Each structure stands twice: as structure tokens, then as C-alpha cells.
Amino acid sequence: MIKFENVSKSYGESKVLKDLSFQINQGDFVVLIGPSGCGKTTTLRTINRLIEPDSGTIYIDGNDISALNPVELRRSIGYVIQQIGLFPNMTVEENIAVVPKLLKYPKEKWQPIVKDLLGLVGMPYDENAHKYPSELSGGQQQRIGVLRALAASPPIVLMDEPFGALDPITREALQEEVKRIQKKLKKTIVFVTHDMDEALKMADVIVFMSGGKILQMASPEELLQHPADPLISEFMGKHRGTVNINANLTAADFMKTRVLKASGSMQTLQSVELMRNRDVNSMIVLNEDDTYAGTVSLDTIKTHGKAGRAIGEFMETGVPTVNLKEDARETFEKLYTSPAGYVVVLNDDMSVAGLITKTSMAKAMGEALWGEMIS
């Protein structure tokens, strides 16, 4: 457990950290995010004493770290930086073994560690251990950067924008690997980024900083639903639409409202004409008081309809209906089992609010996940 208590830091006149107090629980993946210059890196580097605060105290597992030997402290905390920082004069194996060697592990102990770790990221030992960093791709280099931080099994790992310089595909692969490793090895990870996607994907807890202060510290879910500051909502940009993905999506969010409706007294041929004009193959039939009565499709008209009959006489009533406020999951299940391939959404007064088809459902889900769709 890491605990900040009234931690402040200034460079000359400018206050970089302003009286920070917060706590990171063991095994959590904590992401520090915020605009450039807000103090994320500074906060991170106070944890392994690469930066000493002017005032305040940082505790790790209850120990005031300013009382510990900084060199020994750093050996017990993993550290990964954006520029990767592999030592070019050392092989992959030597790089990974840096901290174990500083801790005087014998070779019989550190070599198996190197092998295990390389296996963890799918880089076979025999192929990679004796290469120099310059012979690896950027993604491979940062994998080694991460392994180097893990080699002496530190319970805490600090990562400062570790994937910032990687291409999107490599970044995604590494995000998944790190998340998997973190879960598997139960590490406490403090991770700096200014990419909200990355934060939402990786974090158990997001710490949103601005101007040397914490604006909000919350789970990704909480941050999405209740951003505590306009700056946070702005930072989330395209994620703003996703607010209610699990919690409160209802049938109303998925339906299309432009649907073809007609009174039950409408005659067969007229309704066929209407459906052809709108390029649809079914329509909703209403009672005299505009409440929902049933549906007719071109197919039913072909088999049962005769010119001059009212559609209300042979309409179907088997299409599922849902209330406007029905939750998303129920709605989805009804849609999935509907023989007609759609469900009818009703207002409280039983008038028709809209239709949900598989297409409208998919579109709405897409928007919820990835933001506004173009068409």
C-alpha cells in the first residue's frame, strides 16, 4: 500500500504538487492521467525517490520512505519509462538481470528468472537473450523494459507513459500483456498516461490530476458516469456518450422512431403501396385510440390479404413488445427470440414509440461503445 500525505513540491516559484493526499491499495492498477505538466511524472517519481518532495510524507506499507535508503528502495520498486532506457551496452539477458545482479542474486537464480520472463511475453530465450537492444523492434524493446522492471519481483511497479512511443497495434498488444501480467503476478502498478483509452482499459482506479492536484480519484466506471469536473468530461471526449453502457441503457436508446404506422381500417392495397414506398416489409397497426394493435407484413398480406379487406382483420399480434423503459438486456433477449426480427416499443399509454430491429440495436451498441457513428 502506498500512501501520500500532504505531499508538496515546487520548482522555484511554480508549485508542481499541491498538498497531495491519497492512497493506493495493494494489487491495484492505478492510472495517473491529466493534461501535460499537471504533475503526473513528478508524483510517480516521488514514489521511488527520484524526486524528493519539499514537504509531506509518502508511506509504503506503513514505512516513511524518506527514512529508507533510496538506492535500496529503488531496487524494490520496478520502473519503466517512455524512452524505454535499455542499456545499449548490455544484452537482453543482462538488461533483464540488472536489478537481480544489483541484489547479488547468483547466476543460478537470475538466469531462470530471465528465461521465465521472456517466456511470459513470448520471446524465446535462445533466440533473444543474447541480442542487444538495438537489434530489437520498439515493441520488443519495451517488452524487455517491462521485464527488467519485474525481474526482482518488486511488489510495486511504476510506469511512466511506457507505451507512448509505440504504434497503436503494438501498444494494444503490450497493454494486454501488462494487464495480464499484473493480474497474474498481483502487482501494484502505478501507471502514467495521457491517453484516456489506455486509462479506461487498464485501470482499476483512475487518478485524474490537474495543476498539481487531484480532481478525481475513482474507478473508470465511476469516472465515466460522474465526472467531477468539466475538464474530466472534456478529457474523456468521445467516451462521453458511453456513460450508461451497463447501468442505464433502455429500450428507448436502441429504437428507431421513424416507423410506418396505420389504422386497422386501412385497406390492403393501400398498405402494400405504403410499405413499398418506404421500402419496408412490415408496418404497425393501431387501434382507433392510437394504441398498439398488431403488425402486418407483406408476407401475411400475400397469403391472407384480399383487395378491399381491412388490415386489422388479419394482422398478427405475435411480435414482442417492450416498454420504453425496459432495460437493454431484456430488450436484447426479446429481439433475439422475436420471429419477426424486431420488437415494438410502447409508451406507458400503450401508444407506439418505435421499433427495435437488429440493425438499430447494433448501431446503438456501436455508438455506446465507440461514440457517435457517422451515418
Place this chain on the structure above:
Amino acid sequence: MTNLMPLILEHLMIVLIAAFIAVFIGVSLGILSYWVRYLDKAILWTAEIIQTIPNLALLAMLMIIFGLGNVTIIAGLVLYALLPIIRNTYIGLESVPSHLKDAARGMGMSRLQRLMKVEMPLSFPLVFSGIKLAVVNSLSIAVMGVLIGAGGLGYPIYRGIQTGSVERILTGAIPVVLMALILDYLMSKVEKRLVHKGTRG
């Protein structure tokens, strides 16, 4: 020609002894300039001043301290060799990319461990080229040793000047030039072997 060999060996000996001492002192001072803030200016500045003292004047001053003989010329060579070695060590250490220094610190290396495991290996090419320059310079400066009673190839050259014999001058000068070429070549070979595979080009 038969009596030239001892002179060549003595010349080489003087230069190599001076080089070893200069490397030891120069690299140490280079590291000190890198480690101790504000000391860098003082050290580099002093070494530069020494470099600008004319050979004869410097040797004369050293002669007052060390008397006549090889010790004086060795001391002079050391002083001249210091600047390129200190400067290249200092610049080499300073120019190790800061993210590597940061990583080394973050891994929990002490200052000495950072120096030995990361900073020196990475500055090695520059340090070594400083040493090479110093050695090659020393070969020709060592010729001045004859004026303060030291041995080496200065003697035949000096005699040649006195007797107006170009042949004698060349007898001394050609081995100096050849030695410079050979040493330069050998040291470049050594450099290639020592510079780490990972840091090369």
C-alpha cells in the same frame, strides 16, 4: 642504424609511461568534473591553460622541479596529454542520454555502479579517442626531451640540426612518424574490439 633501436625503445617507453599516468589522472579528473558540479569549469580551464604554455617554457619550469632527465619529459607529456583525456571523458559522460541515466538511477544503481556499468561503457569510444590523440601528440612532443637531458629520438634530430645533416634529422624523425602511424593503427584496432557490440554505430 644499429644504435637507433635503443633510442626508439626509450622514446616509446617514455611516451607509454606518460600515457598510462595521463590516462589515470585524466580519466579520474574527467569523472570528477562530471560528478562534482562547478568543479568541471575549474578543471577543464586549468587543463586548457597548461595546453597553451609553450613546450619549452613548460619543460623549463618542470626541470626546476624534477631536474634533468626522463622524469621531467614524462611529467611534461602527462600535462599535455591531460586536456584531451579529461575533456573527452567529461563530454562522454555528460552526453550519455539522460533517459539512460534516469533508468540506471531508477533501477537502484549507486553513483559508482552507474558510472562503471552504464556511463563509462557508453562514453568509452570518446574517451579512447582522447587517449589516442594524446599518445600520438606525445610521440612528437617527446622529441623535446633531448633539451632537458632525456633520452629518445630527440637526440639524433638535435645532432642533425647542430651539424646541418638532413640525413641525421630524418634518422630521428622517420621512426617518430612511423611509430605514430603504427600506434594509431593498433589503437584503432583495439578500439574496435573494445567498443561494445551494442553501442557500435
